[in-house]
Amino acid sequence: MTHLVFIQKGQAITDSLTVAQEFGKEHKNVLRDIEIQLLKLVEAGEQGWGVLNFERTHYKNEQNGQWYPKFDMTEDAFAIVAMSYTTPEAMKMKVKFLAEFKRMRQQLQAAAVDTSQLSPILQLLIQQEQQQQAIIQRQDATDKRVAVIQETILQRDDDWRDKLNGMLNGAARRSGGLFRDLRSRSYEMLESRARCDLNRRLRNLRDRLQETGATKTKIAEANRLDVIEADPKLKEIYTTIIKELSIGTLS
Structure with a gap:
């Protein structure tokens, strides 16, 4: 078995690739599950928690040399994603992951340095270094929070958009x-069928982008398709509408 949990930046984490491999799932499906949870966190006003526990990163495919997205996850983030995996085999795997997280935490605690016996000068230097690292980590967390909020708000599935535009054309x-x-x-059909106001949602979207410090250009480029794509229910209904319009012109 591969290492389920590893230490990075002094923290026990796992990643989406490991979860996909150990749970017997395609990596793209695990990425989708994570994106769904991040969207729910945004809707719940807990996007900051998502930033601190899910880290967007990349890995290099050794076969073709290309880089692909993945997520690093803390124990809490893993627990949220794995919550929906309920088969007996998945339950066994969750127990193994959580046991490994516990072991790694104990390992980190055992490796902690006891500075009480050091000289006052060394203790002061260590304390200053820790404070500096804390400042850097808080700034990194803030930057990641803004990036995740904007990326989550403005999701783009170019394949989906190309297919819809092709059918409409x-x-x-x-x-x-x-x-x-x-x-x-x-759009009118969607508003009627889903009982929503796309223009109002678009104004709210632009307000949220402005709050996260998005550029004026990015705010201005936000459109009703961004609103639809950010809501899985609207996206599903709108896809059906486009198919109906396309089929209706064939007769």
């Missing part, structure tokens, strides 16, 4: 109408 050609008119109609 085809429907517009077949019906002899204009693409922008069909797009407007699709």
